[in-house]
Amino acid sequence: MxxxxxxxxxxxxxxxxxxxxxxxxxxxxxxxxxxxxxxxxxxxxxxxxxxxxxxxxxxxxxxxxxxxxxxxxxxxxxxxxxxxxxxxxxxxxxxxxxxxxxxxxxxxxxxxxxxxxxxxxxxxxxxxxxxxxxxxxxxxxxxxxLSHLSFVDDLTGLGNRRAFNERLHTQLGQCRREHKPLTLILCDVDHFKRFNDSIGHVEGDQCLQNISRLLRLVCRRPTDFVARYGGEEFGIILPNTPKAGAMTFARALQSLVRTRGLPHPDSPVAEHVTLSGGITTVMPDDDTTVQSLIMRADEALYTAKVQGRNRFFSFEMQLDTTEHLQQGLWAVNSGLGKLTEV
CATH class of the missing domain: 3.40.50.2300 (Response regulator)
Structure with a gap:
């Protein structure tokens, strides 16, 4: 042979x-x-x-x-x-x-x-x-x-909660070392339960997929990162992005969602799908943590919902001359399309 x-x-x-x-x-x-x-x-x-x-x-x-x-x-x-x-x-x-x-x-x-x-x-x-x-x-x-799947949300193809936490930890450390601002946005689909209850969960899944595609469109820089944080909530990490840039981003996102006009048959806010969001922008120091960033973005998101939804609020952190933490709230109303202080 x-x-x-x-x-x-x-x-x-x-x-x-x-x-x-x-x-x-x-x-x-x-x-x-x-x-x-x-x-x-x-x-x-x-x-x-x-x-x-x-x-x-x-x-x-x-x-x-x-x-x-x-x-x-x-x-x-x-x-x-x-x-x-x-x-x-x-x-x-x-x-x-x-x-x-x-x-x-x-x-x-x-x-x-x-x-x-x-x-x-x-x-x-x-x-x-x-x-x-x-x-x-x-x-x-x-x-x-397997590693890829463990960091990817099955429904939307975005990063999942685990990927979000790891990326936020990494970007926080990098922005701290480079003395650059870091913006975190938490947003969710307004009245999503009513959406599912009115036309079904299959259409609800398609809605989340459509919103995910829109989020990818506005996250243009290689360092920008968007993840499905949970349910109808999304997390967006914008390194080297000051407050003004975060507001510009929020306006662009709201405009894109409004232009797309995804129907929402049971929304008391608008005839189309809308988003509410909370923003926090920091110049990270040694005391800045992932948990504090998420907490402040979540507080701003809650404020946006209390104020009527279909808007983004910003929770800014900065030190004054006495090194005490000052907190400012800003809102972007999608209907007016302009920045207003509350």
């Missing part, structure tokens, strides 16, 4: 021996690349990446041990079997070959039966290695898919 074909780099400076060995390898179905010096062989190895090297110890210029070491340095994580050829049958030569990176040894003159047995064994090792690599790659891909 013939072994699977391999590409074999044969390095032999004696032309007669090279020709005979190449003929034998070809007869068993292998593709043979030939080189007479170590440097020529190294160039072939780097460009052709053969499955196996068979190389003489004695070569013009650098010897076979040098070539083996160069191959091991260049191949990275990919293992290429190396069989040394030598007329010297003693333990020191064998040890030096193994130390240089060789895997096996053939003593000249080479027996065709022994050669084929060696090739068969190495082919089997290569097959097992390839199977292990394939299994490892499948496991890595599966782990990546």
């Amino acid at each position: 013939q072994d699977a074909s391999m590409t074999i780099l044969l390095v032999e400076h004696q032309q007669g021996a090279q020709t005979g060995l190449a003929r034998e390898l070809t007869r068993h179905g292998h593709t043979v690349l030939e080189a007479g010096t170590a440097r020529e062989a190294l160039a072939l190895f780097l460009t052709q990446r053969p499955d196996l090297l068979i190389l003489d110890v004695v070569l013009p210029g650098e010897d076979g041990y040098w070539l083996a070491r160069q191959v091991r340095d260049a191949e990275g994580s990919r293992w290429t079997p190396i069989i040394f050829l030598s007329a010297q049958d003693h333990e020191l030569s064998l040890w030096e070959g193994i130390e240089a990176g060789g895997d096996d040894y053939l003593i000249k003159p080479i027996s065709p039966v022994v050669l084929r047995a060696k090739l068969h064994a190495l082919r089997r090792l290569l097959n097992m290695r390839n199977q292990l690599i394939a299994a490892t790659e499948e496991l890595r891909a599966a782990n990546e898919r």
